Amino acid sequence: MIEVDVEKRLGGFALSVRFTAPAAGIIALFGRSGAGKTSIVNMLAGLLRPDRGRIAIDGETLFSSVDRIDLPPERRRLGYVFQEGRLFPHYSVRGNLTYGAGRRDPAVDFDAVVAMLGLGALLERRPSDLSGGEKQRVAIGRALLASPRLLLMDEPLASLDAPRKAEILPFIERLRAELRIPIIYVSHVMEEIVRLADTLVLLSDGTVAAVGTVEELTSRLDLRPLTGRSEAGAVIRTTVAGHDIAFGLSELAFPGGRLRVSHLALPLGTPVRVRIRARDVALATTRPTDISMRNVIAARIVEIVAERGPLVDIHLDIGRPGQPVALWARITQRAARELDLAVGGEVFALLKTVSLDRSSLGGHGSAAAAFAEDEGG
Amino acid sequence: MPELSPLEIEALRLSLRVGAWSVIASLPLGLAAAFLLARGRFPGKLLFDGLIHLPLVLPPVVVGFALLVLFGRHGPVGGFLYDRFGVSFAFNWKGAALASAVMGFPLMVRAMRLSLELVDRRLEQAARTLGAGRLRVFLTITLPLMAPGILTGIILAFARSISEFGATITFVSNIPGETRTLPLALYALTQVPGGDAAAWRLAALSVALAMAALVVSELTARRLGRRLQGLA
Numbered sequence: 001m002i003e004v005d006v007e008k009r010l011g012g013f014a015l016s017v018r019f020t021a022p023a024a025g026i027i028a029l030f031g032r033s034g035a036g037k038t039s040i041v042n043m044l045a046g047l048l049r050p051d052r053g054r055i056a057i058d059g060e061t062l063f064s065s066v067d068r069i070d071l072p073p074e075r076r077r078l079g080y081v082f083q084e085g086r087l088f089p090h091y092s093v094r095g096n097l098t099y100g101a102g103r104r105d106p107a108v109d110f111d112a113v114v115a116m117l118g119l120g121a122l123l124e125r126r127p128s129d130l131s132g133g134e135k136q137r138v139a140i141g142r143a144l145l146a147s148p149r150l151l152l153m154d155e156p157l158a159s160l161d162a163p164r165k166a167e168i169l170p171f172i173e174r175l176r177a178e179l180r181i182p183i184i185y186v187s188h189v190m191e192e193i194v195r196l197a198d199t200l201v202l203l204s205d206g207t208v209a210a211v212g213t214v215e216e217l218t219s220r221l222d223l224r225p226l227t228g229r230s231e232a233g234a235v236i237r238t239t240v241a242g243h244d245i246a247f248g249l250s251e252l253a254f255p256g257g258r259l260r261v262s263h264l265a266l267p268l269g270t271p272v273r274v275r276i277r278a279r280d281v282a283l284a285t286t287r288p289t290d291i292s293m294r295n296v297i298a299a300r301i302v303e304i305v306a307e308r309g310p311l312v313d314i315h316l317d318i319g320r321p322g323q324p325v326a327l328w329a330r331i332t333q334r335a336a337r338e339l340d341l342a343v344g345g346e347v348f349a350l351l352k353t354v355s356l357d358r359s360s361l362g363g364h365g366s367a368a369a370a371f372a373e374d375e376g377g
Numbered sequence: 378m379p380e381l382s383p384l385e386i387e388a389l390r391l392s393l394r395v396g397a398w399s400v401i402a403s404l405p406l407g408l409a410a411a412f413l414l415a416r417g418r419f420p421g422k423l424l425f426d427g428l429i430h431l432p433l434v435l436p437p438v439v440v441g442f443a444l445l446v447l448f449g450r451h452g453p454v455g456g457f458l459y460d461r462f463g464v465s466f467a468f469n470w471k472g473a474a475l476a477s478a479v480m481g482f483p484l485m486v487r488a489m490r491l492s493l494e495l496v497d498r499r500l501e502q503a504a505r506t507l508g509a510g511r512l513r514v515f516l517t518i519t520l521p522l523m524a525p526g527i528l529t530g531i532i533l534a535f536a537r538s539i540s541e542f543g544a545t546i547t548f549v550s551n552i553p554g555e556t557r558t559l560p561l562a563l564y565a566l567t568q569v570p571g572g573d574a575a576a577w578r579l580a581a582l583s584v585a586l587a588m589a590a591l592v593v594s595e596l597t598a599r600r601l602g603r604r605l606q607g608l609a
Contacts, residue, residue, distance in 0.1 A: 047502050073505040080506040086499055090521045099517075100507030146507045 002027065002150070002184070006043055006053030006063075015039055015206040021199050023058055023150060023182045026172075028193045028214075031203030031226070037186045038083075040203075041152045044184065045080050046073035057150060079143030079151040079181075083158050085135040087127035093138050094123040100146025108144050108179065116178065117141045117171055133164035137171060144179070151175070151183045157192065172196060190227065194218070194235055194275045202226050214273070219326035221305060221315070232313070233277035234327045240270045249294075255323040259351075260294045278313055278330035282350040285339050291350070299327060299349045301341060312336050316349055381582075382575075387554055388562040389582060395470055395558055396538035399477035400531055403485060407530060410482075411489035432544075433483040441547025444476055448548070472549035473556045477541045481534030488533055492526020493519070525601045532594035536587055559583050 002023050008015040015036045021027045029037045042048035044055060046062065049070065055063040057078075062071050079100075087096050097119070101110065114120055117137045127135060136156055143151060153172070157165045173196065175181060187193055193200060193214060200217045202209045204226050210217055215235045218227050241253035243263065250264040252272055259274060266272065287296060303315035310332050319325035327349055341347065381389070410429055414422070432440050448455035448466045458464045466472035496519055504514045520527075542560040549556040551565060563579040566572035 045506050047506070072510075073502070074508045074510050076506075077508070078506065080503065082499070082503060084499075086497075086503040088500060088504070088518060099504065100509070142507065 001056075001058060002182075003054065003056040004040070004044070006040075006050035006055060008039060008043065008048070008050045010036075010039060013206060017203070017206070017208055019201050019208045019211045021201060021211060025198030026176055026183045026185050026196045027199045027201060028197035029184060029186045029201050029203060030188065030190075030193050030197075032188055035188075035203040036206045037188075037203060038154055041080075041154050041184065041186055044076075045078050045152055046071060046076050077147070077149050079146055079148030081136070081139050081143050081151065081153040081156045083155045085127075085132075085139045085159075087130075087135055087138055087142070089127055091127075092123065093119065093125050093127070093130070096127065096138055096142050097123075097145055099142060108147055110145060113141045113144050116174055131164070132160050133167045136160065136164075136168055140171065140175070144175070144181070148181070151181055152186075153183060154186045155188070156185075157187075157189075169195065190218075191275075194273060218275075219315075219328070221303070221313075232328060232330070233275055233280070236274045236276065236325055236327070238272050238274055240264060240266045240268050240272060242268070254319070254325055256318055256320040256325055257297050259297075276327060276351060278328035280351055281316075281327065281329035283314065283329050283331060283335075283339065283341070284348045284350060285341075285345075287348050288350065293350045293352050295349075295351045297327075297349045297351075299347050301343050301345045301347060302326075304336065304341065304343060306333070310334065314341065316347070318349060384553075384562070385579065385582065388557060388559050388579070389586075391470060391473075391554070391556075392539045392558040392586070395473045395477055396535045398471075398474040399481060399538045400485075400535050402474065403478040403482055403534065404531070407482060407485040407489055407534075408527070410486045411493055411530075414486065415490045415493040429486055430483045432480050437480060437541070437543025438547050440479055441476060441544035444472075444479065444544065444548040448472070448475065466549070468549050468552060469555050473541075473545050473558060474538075476544040476548045477538035478534075480541050480544050481537035484537055485530035485534040488526050488530035489523065490526075492523040492529070495526075496522045525598050528597055528601065529594060532590055536590045539586055539590075540583070559586070 002021045004020070005018045006015070007017075013034075013036070017036065017040055029040060031037055039048055043050050043063070050063060050065065052065045053063070054061065054066070061067065061069050062076050063069060088099065091099065097114070098110070114123070117140060119137060119141055122130065122134060122138065127138070130138065140156070156172070157168055160168065169192070172183070172185075176183065176196075185192075185196060197214050199211065200214050201211050202217055202223060209226055210220070210223055215237055217223055218233065218235045224232055236254050236259075238252035238254045238259065240250060241258060242251035243249070244251070244260075245263075248263045249260050250262070250266070252259045252261060252274060261274070264272065282293075284296075297318050299316035299318045301314055302317050305313045305315065307313050307330065311330055312333050314329040314331065314336070316327040316329060317324045318327045329349060413419070414426055414429075444466075446452055448458075450456065450459055450465060450467045455466055458466075464471070466475050500522070501514050501518050504518045509517065539558070540560060541558070542564065545556065545558065546561055546564070551557055551561045557565065559579060559582060563576055563583070566576040566579065
């Protein structure tokens with residue numbers, strides 16, 4: 001269990017953060033730039049001292065202003081992957097990797113980490129000879145080899161371009177799957193969160209707005225301004241239910257229906273998380289027949305919310321009774337009026353197969369990694 | 378090149394010995410002062426900074442006189458050192474080294490301080506999250522990364538030492554074989570009729586020594602710089 005309850009004044013900015021989260025899987029700290037994400041991680045790591053409060057992990061107090069406990073960073077056993085890598089320029093890759101290892105019995109095997117992160121060919125190089133993506137992989141390996149009980153990752157992809165991001169993401173997923181080390185992952189990019197996170201801590205103006213699962217928080221309307229307006233949508237938990245090799249499609253099952261997506265190289269039954277943006281969903285009042293969209297899902301209108309300008313957001317339930325599954329559709333007010341949409345009404349949600357792109361799929365374990373490899377990185 | 382006379386060899390060896398000892402002795406103190414100035418926050422820091430830089434702007438004779446008063450056999454510091462440890466700085470090569478060290482100290486501290494300010498503290502933080510305590514971070518991260526500045530400081534202080542004249546002659550006089558370094562020997566020659574030719578030779582020797590020090594420092598700094606590239 002991760003327990004954080006701290007206050008810190010930084011110039012004119014007051015940070016007052018309080019949350020508990022299970023120390024398992026990937027816990028995402030999500031919020032806009034300036035929401036205080038990095039400061040929280042620095043306080044966890046012991047690099048920034050809170051004015052007041054308490055930080056504990058699995059029952060061990062790392063900081064407590066009441067008990068006057070403030071463990072120095074080197075005794076907290078938290079791995080830290082910084083946004084900008086922070087590799088030691090005067091050490092080789094091997095020297096960087098082993099800097100935190102040694103003395104203690106390594107809980108993590110050097111060769112295993114090198115193999116997992118694909119660093120074998122880089123070991124004798126200098127950090128200055130590495131690409132951005134390689135640097136970040138070395139930084140991850142270096143943090144792991146110090147045998148931390150928890151890994152802190154502060155926007156590890158922020159300084160990378162899209163292809164490099166795609167290169168790193170599968171490695172982070174493998175960390176969770178293979179090492180079972182809990183990770184606190186800071187990001188302001190919803191795609192990364194959906195793909196990686198199990199628990200979401202939503203930050204706004206220096207405070208915690210909500211803590212919960214990704215599925216739960218992204219479908220909550222009151223959090224919409226924080227989770228992103230134009231990116232607004234629903235996250236649905238599915239499992240791989242079938243493959244259509246002839247047409248290169250896969251079917252994902254959720255309580256109440258199935259989604260067709262591009263082929264996923266995953267065994268049947270693999271859990272996959274799908275994010276569907278509200279603006280990619282269209283509505284029809286009768287089941288359309290002659291239409292190219294392959295995903296036509298019966299839905300019931302739960303709520304209609306006026307958005308900015310000419311748009312409305314329609315909150316739909318596409319689950320079965322007792323097992324609601326939220327889906328959002330964003331349409332124009334005029335369409336809503338002309339279709340005579342009302343709460344409780346039965347409609348059909350339409351989404352194009354292709355709108356489920358790779359970045360909107362998040363899996364557990366090696367699921368998304370297998371997908372990434374299948375798509376050719 | 379014509380062979381050096383015994384007197385020239387004596388002056389050269391003395392200069393090198395005085396320079397080497399003045400640098401070795403002031404290195405730990407210089408490092409400590411550089412740390413205090415670059416990282417420390419304490420009342421009177423400005424005064425401390427000024428005190429360290431004083432030899433740079435004072436007439437060397439004043440420094441020599443101050444050393445004479447403080448470190449002479451009967452001075453408050455010199456007397457204590459002599460009575461307690463039997464160490465004397467008066468009119469011997471150790472006094473010359475002390476005078477050189479004091480004169481070169483500001484140059485050494487400046488170079489080290491500048492390089493220390495350029496060391497990325499975020500790298501030190503990263504090292505600590507990897508389990509390294511303060512001492513290990515200092516030895517494995519801070520010190521290697523400021524190595525070019527330490528080297529520059531050493532070379533500058535050494536060069537200052539082999540060119541030191543005013544403070545040395547005031548403090549420990551001009552004693553052949555004991556305190557008569559190259560500049561003092563050169564000065565002595567200019568004071569006697571017909572010493573010009575010999576003075577020219579010593580001047581050339583001084584130039585050669587200074588150039589050698591600068592070239593070595595430049596080459597080493599470049600090599601270090603290459604090793605540390607990608608500092609960003």
